[in-house]
Amino acid sequence: MQYPEPIAKLIESFMKLPGIGNKTATRLAFYAVDMNNQDVMDFADALKQTKENLKYCSICGNLTEEDPCEICRDKSRDQSTILVVEQPKDVMVMEKIQQYHGLYHVLHGVLSPIEGIGPEDINVSSLIKRLQKNDEVKEVIVATNATPEGESTAMYLSKLIRPSGIKVTRLARGLSMGADIEYADEMTLFKAVEGRTEI
Amino acid sequence: MQYPEPIAKLIESFMKLPGIGNKTATRLAFYAVDMNNQDVMDFADALKQTKENLKYCSICGNLTEEDPCEICRDKSRDQSTILVVEQPKDVMVMEKIQQYHGLYHVLHGVLSPIEGIGPEDINVSSLIKRLQKNDEVKEVIVATNATPEGESTAMYLSKLIRPSGIKVTRLARGLSMGADIEYADEMTLFKAVEGRTEI
Numbered sequence: 535m536q537y538p539e540p541i542a543k544l545i546e547s548f549m550k551l552p553g554i555g556n557k558t559a560t561r562l563a564f565y566a567v568d569m570n571n572q573d574v575m576d577f578a579d580a581l582k583q584t585k586e587n588l589k590y591c592s593i594c595g596n597l598t599e600e601d602p603c604e605i606c607r608d609k610s611r612d613q614s615t616i617l618v619v620e621q622p623k624d625v626m627v628m629e630k631i632q633q634y635h636g637l638y639h640v641l642h643g644v645l646s647p648i649e650g651i652g653p654e655d656i657n658v659s660s661l662i663k664r665l666q667k668n669d670e671v672k673e674v675i676v677a678t679n680a681t682p683e684g685e686s687t688a689m690y691l692s693k694l695i696r697p698s699g700i701k702v703t704r705l706a707r708g709l710s711m712g713a714d715i716e717y718a719d720e721m722t723l724f725k726a727v728e729g730r731t732e733i
Numbered sequence: 734m735q736y737p738e739p740i741a742k743l744i745e746s747f748m749k750l751p752g753i754g755n756k757t758a759t760r761l762a763f764y765a766v767d768m769n770n771q772d773v774m775d776f777a778d779a780l781k782q783t784k785e786n787l788k789y790c791s792i793c794g795n796l797t798e799e800d801p802c803e804i805c806r807d808k809s810r811d812q813s814t815i816l817v818v819e820q821p822k823d824v825m826v827m828e829k830i831q832q833y834h835g836l837y838h839v840l841h842g843v844l845s846p847i848e849g850i851g852p853e854d855i856n857v858s859s860l861i862k863r864l865q866k867n868d869e870v871k872e873v874i875v876a877t878n879a880t881p882e883g884e885s886t887a888m889y890l891s892k893l894i895r896p897s898g899i900k901v902t903r904l905a906r907g908l909s910m911g912a913d914i915e916y917a918d919e920m921t922l923f924k925a926v927e928g929r930t931e932i
Contacts, residue, residue: 536825537825538786538787538796538797538798539782539786539798540779540782540783540786540787540798541783541787541796543775543778543779543782544776544779544780544783546779547772547775547776547779547780548776550768550772550776551761551764551765552760552761552764553757558752560822561751561822562750562751563783564820564821564822565750565751566750566780566783566784567783567784567787567796567821569749571784573746573749574780574781574783574784575780575781575784576742576746577743577746577747577749577777577780578776578777578778578780578781579742579777580739580742580743580745580746581743581746581765581773581774581776581777581780582773582774582777583738583739583742584739584740584743584762584765584766584773585765585766585770585773585774587737587738587739588737588739588740588766597737597740597766598737599737599738599739621763622763622766623759623760623763626735626736
């Protein structure tokens with residue numbers, strides 16, 4: 535005897551998600567059986583609508599229901615700064631701190647020679663075109679992750695954009711707030727010393 | 734700025750699953766955006782069908798698409814034995830080993846005075862009625878988990894059923910296959926000594 539078909543299919547679907555193996559998928563599927571009916575229907579609808587109603591903004595590459603996205607349409611935002619991130623979710627993370635009021639550009643990846651990802655595989659050319667078309671932009675802040683790939687992508691963008699006279703900056707590296715020097719890794723400590731500021 | 738509505742709803746839905754917090758839910762929701770369209774639609778359909786097409790078997794309480802379930806309908810199975818489990822997924826686990834060919838009964842829980850779960854909250858009365866109606870049954874195997882709640886549910890069922898002359902047994906306790914005595918917990922070792930068998 536096998537699992538009833540709907541359960542078997544649901545387990546299969548859960549297993550397609552990252553970090554979810556057979557046991558977890560089975561547990562989640564059986565949990566879903568006992569969930570409130572409305573919650574399960576809402577879940578199914580949210581999945582469908584995510585695919586049907588979301589697109590990428592043709593200007594910045596962010597996820598949006600309307601093209602161009604809310605941020606690109608908002609003329610009250612600082613049009614002179616573009617913050618470059620790897621993924622759409624990074625835009626939301628930046629927006630949450632409510633300290634940045636400029637525009638965004640989403641790369642949808644980072645350069646990674648090992649995985650064979652070059653500049654043509656990520657949203658670089660659209661960023662360059664955007665900078666060429668729009669001479670209001672004075673600064674590009676590269677906010678890629680502090681990983682080797684993120685760092686090299688930042689260096690690549692800097693070399694590409696600097697000749698046009700636009701300032702290219704990156705997020706500060708250093709100790710996280712609340713971090714204990716004893717437990718900080720060497721690279722972080724090195725960057726924190728290198729980037730020390732006067733008090 | 735907030736997450737686009739479909740994403741926000743999807744995050745909310747993922748968070749209703751056990752063991753999935755805000756960060757994981759966000760990661761899964763953004764992963765779903767980039768998933769193959771067909772996979773997402775299949776996922777949504779599987780969720781809906783799980784709710785729409787699955788019911789509990791009116792005889793044994795197992796999850797099924799048709800009532801009575803495949804196992805209860807199968808007259809070639811040993812009608813003289815009923816194996817009692819806590820959850821529908823335990824039925825599938827037992828079926829996988831292909832060594833048990835009798836019938837099942839799913840309690841949908843265990844007795845737990847702390848959580849206020851008494852015999853009337855789980856599928857006990859239907860089991861008793863089933864035994865009264867059907868004098869073919871010669872043995873009830875209680876396969877609840879080896880937890881305090883599982884154990885006390887087994888004792889309760891044994892006391893309830895034994896007077897009718899039906900044999901009540903439970904799964905053996907002892908070392909797991911491949912287990913190292915050094916790392917076995919005391920209770921398991923105790924049970925293994927107590928239940929020792931002649932070789």
